[in-house]
Structures are given as structure tokens and as C-alpha cells.
Amino acid sequence: MVKKLIMGGVIVYGNLKLVSCSIIYWDFVRRLRNENQGFINSVKISVYQQLLYMLKNCDYYNICLCGITPVGFIGNINNDLRFSVHKSFRKKGIGKFMLNNYHIDNNAIGKVKINNTGSRKLFESCGWKISSTSKDYIYYKNVC
Secondary structure, eight states: OOOOOOETTTTEEETEEEOOGGGHHHHHHHHHHHHHSSSOOOOOOOHHHHHHHHHHGGEEEEEEEETTTTEEEEEEEEEEEEEEEEEETTTTTTTHHHHHSSSSOOEEEEEETTTTTHHHHHHHHTEEEEEEEEEEEEEEEEOO
């Protein structure tokens, strides 16, 4: 049986860890963000744009490591939940680990494209409920 440990602010579960988003991970977040077409605003982010953004917002992000390899990120900016898992590591419980262990404010909203069934299943499997819908999006609220 694998137990969850919290050591010095780092959440560890088996081989997975949630760690602070230090400068060594900023470009990983940028590359993952640029590769993932599931984001609401899919625009290419330059290194300079990422540097400016992370200087202001890195404290609101965590990085998920599998061993020492970064495999995903999760963040909450103005109650807008943002996360992604590298495509090579999807369907392995990493998204669920991040959603269940990242400190999420009760006012946070997960905005998911209607056709993104993977993200929809993930939010619902973690106990998030649909708070509203629009033509293109489903909005999830953390009720846990």
C-alpha cells in the first residue's frame, strides 16, 4: 500500500511529487503549455513572455514530478484552475494526483472545452461538479 507523505511542503505519493514551481521548471511549463492544444487560449508563448508571467505567478503553480522528471503542472490564477500533463504520462493517474493534492481554493473554477472528454472525466472522478455550461465550455466547481 502506497502512503501519501507531506515533507517540507512537498506532497509525495509513491513515485509522484508535487513541488514548488521554481525557475528550473518555468520552461517546462511553457513547452507543455505550447504543446497542449486543449487549452482555452492556444497561443504560442515565447521564453520572454513566460519569464514575465512566471516572475508574477510562479507561487501559484506546482510541478508534478515522477521521480525527478517533470510530468505536469497545476496552478490557480484568479480562481482559474490551470493544469496539464505531458502526453507521454497521461492516463497514469497524474492529473488525478494533482487535482486531489494541490491546495485549491473553494472558489476555483475548472473551465473545460466541451469536446475534451479526458478532462471532463478527470474533474468528475475527483468529485468536481458542473456549475454551469456554455456553448463551448463546461465549468466545474470543487465541492470537496
